[in-house]
Amino acid sequence: MNGMFSKRQVASMMHSVTFFAPQNSVPAAIVTSSFKSGGNVHFLKSVSSQNLKISTDYQYFSTRSGSISTKAFFWEIFKPKPDSSRSTKVQELYVYEINERDRGSPAYLKLSQQKDVNALGDLVPFSNKLYSGDLQKRLGITAGLCILIQHVAEKKGDRYEAVFSFYFGDYGHISVQGPYLTYEDTFMAVTGGSGVFDGVYGKVKLQQIVFPFKLFYTFYLQGIKDLPAELVVNPVAPTPAAEPSAAAKAAEPGAAVSNFTN
Amino acid sequence: MAAASAYAIFRPSSVKPTVTSTAAATSLAQKLLSFKQTNPLFSQTLKLSNSSAAIAGSSTARRSFSCKSQTDPSAAKVQELHVYEINERDRGSPAYLRLSQKTVNTLGDLVPFSNKVYTGDLQKRAGITAGICVLIKNEPEKKGDRYEAIYSFYFGDYGHIAVQGPYLTYEDTYLAVTGGSGIFEGVYGQVKLQQIIFPFKLFYTFYLKGIPDLPAELLGKPVVPSLTVEPTAAAKACEPGATLPNFTD
Numbered sequence: 001m002n003g004m005f006s007k008r009q010v011a012s013m014m015h016s017v018t019f020f021a022p023q024n025s026v027p028a029a030i031v032t033s034s035f036k037s038g039g040n041v042h043f044l045k046s047v048s049s050q051n052l053k054i055s056t057d058y059q060y061f062s063t064r065s066g067s068i069s070t071k072a073f074f075w076e077i078f079k080p081k082p083d084s085s086r087s088t089k090v091q092e093l094y095v096y097e098i099n100e101r102d103r104g105s106p107a108y109l110k111l112s113q114q115k116d117v118n119a120l121g122d123l124v125p126f127s128n129k130l131y132s133g134d135l136q137k138r139l140g141i142t143a144g145l146c147i148l149i150q151h152v153a154e155k156k157g158d159r160y161e162a163v164f165s166f167y168f169g170d171y172g173h174i175s176v177q178g179p180y181l182t183y184e185d186t187f188m189a190v191t192g193g194s195g196v197f198d199g200v201y202g203k204v205k206l207q208q209i210v211f212p213f214k215l216f217y218t219f220y221l222q223g224i225k226d227l228p229a230e231l232v233v234n235p236v237a238p239t240p241a242a243e244p245s246a247a248a249k250a251a252e253p254g255a256a257v258s259n260f261t262n
Numbered sequence: 263m264a265a266a267s268a269y270a271i272f273r274p275s276s277v278k279p280t281v282t283s284t285a286a287a288t289s290l291a292q293k294l295l296s297f298k299q300t301n302p303l304f305s306q307t308l309k310l311s312n313s314s315a316a317i318a319g320s321s322t323a324r325r326s327f328s329c330k331s332q333t334d335p336s337a338a339k340v341q342e343l344h345v346y347e348i349n350e351r352d353r354g355s356p357a358y359l360r361l362s363q364k365t366v367n368t369l370g371d372l373v374p375f376s377n378k379v380y381t382g383d384l385q386k387r388a389g390i391t392a393g394i395c396v397l398i399k400n401e402p403e404k405k406g407d408r409y410e411a412i413y414s415f416y417f418g419d420y421g422h423i424a425v426q427g428p429y430l431t432y433e434d435t436y437l438a439v440t441g442g443s444g445i446f447e448g449v450y451g452q453v454k455l456q457q458i459i460f461p462f463k464l465f466y467t468f469y470l471k472g473i474p475d476l477p478a479e480l481l482g483k484p485v486v487p488s489l490t491v492e493p494t495a496a497a498k499a500c501e502p503g504a505t506l507p508n509f510t511d
Contacts, residue, residue, distance in 0.1 A: 111359045111372075120374055121357030123394075149376045149392040150353065161392040163412055177424040178414060178443060179392070189414075189424040189441030201472075203447045222448060 091227050093219035094133025094235035097142050099212065103127050118158050122148040130166055133235030135244045138251045140167035140261030146180055157183030167261035172197045176204055182211055190221065200224045209238045230257060341476055343468040344382025344484035347391050349461065367407050371397040379415055382484030384493045387500050389416035389510030395429055406432030416510035421446045425453055431460055439470065449473045458487050
């Protein structure tokens, strides 16, 4: 729970801000989409005030719902007014996908007409290992298909349409669909899930660290209850040298979630 | 707005507070930016820089403090979005993979594809579709096939919409909208597929829920689908002003 404010701190922050009915409601979806370019940290740093201590840590105003009624009262005023009946709070989840080359993955099926270059028709089923964002626990696996759409010569890479799932052992799974570009970061859609992720929606950011062996994902999940504490970790910053702990790699008890998917 | 703020006090407690992490912190900051304009006293206690987060298409006029719209799913606003998907035969698409090795279309055949997408008024190049059709069965009496289609529509900087559902070469179908990114993050609903010329020209009508108002650029009056509809020359050539920002290609 590092970097989170205590309930008392949040309540006192809220008391320090007099409420007015918002003149301009900002829908949550647009607010999150403004982060796509990675400018969010700069924006929050510009909000300097004695009364509001907004951390630029990974965990910002992370509060648990349904606790202090006073806090809930103030947050209700500030809550962006969405255009739907199902907007809820956004929870961030961080995972590492690592190809340890022991699962026969990827299986590049060269099915297109062009034999010497990647072209529409090639299919790439794959399955890699999944670790928690702090690289301390083995979570499970990814599993799915990358459909090659086009080779992008000027970027020296390819565009794929990716349809796959992340498996978290007894916790359930998250399904995603969207673009995978071998030459830049992308956002994919979270299409659904099971277990603790039942009813989930939102988006996930894919950051490629070492093509195609090491990837870092940041999920922005909505529509589900608070994630289990075991999954809410301070992530290790993605670098090519980031490695899971030896215990996590060996999936030792205590370094893997319950019935981690394999 | 005083009445609205009073109304908010009586909001039922079953509606959860929605604040966590980055989204709420930014929305809080943006609320405070607006407060600064209404109450000069705030300018001393809160040093807020003027950050302009581009809010595409937000319409405060349509916001309502009604509790009902928050908790009643049937009252969710539906937005219609029209697009044309056109195969101009310059993307190597479709790639029919006859993996069943049968002469007639059979389960086992896979068809990855990628075509161009234009706005419904055929004035602007929007981006591309990208995905796969999984052949399920051939329907001889309908002289067509049933596919299960899984693909996305890309709209350049606006983001993408992911869909899944039936594609019947012989009749119109509805697919599920499974999600999206960018301005379409959190989207749900369905999309109607109308085939104009198999398999080169298709017209889609999205019925989208769960997202803020779409930008005007996407909501031009759609050209009525017919055999001869064509995008404007400027849109086909992707001239500046005839495309969405950083249209996907």
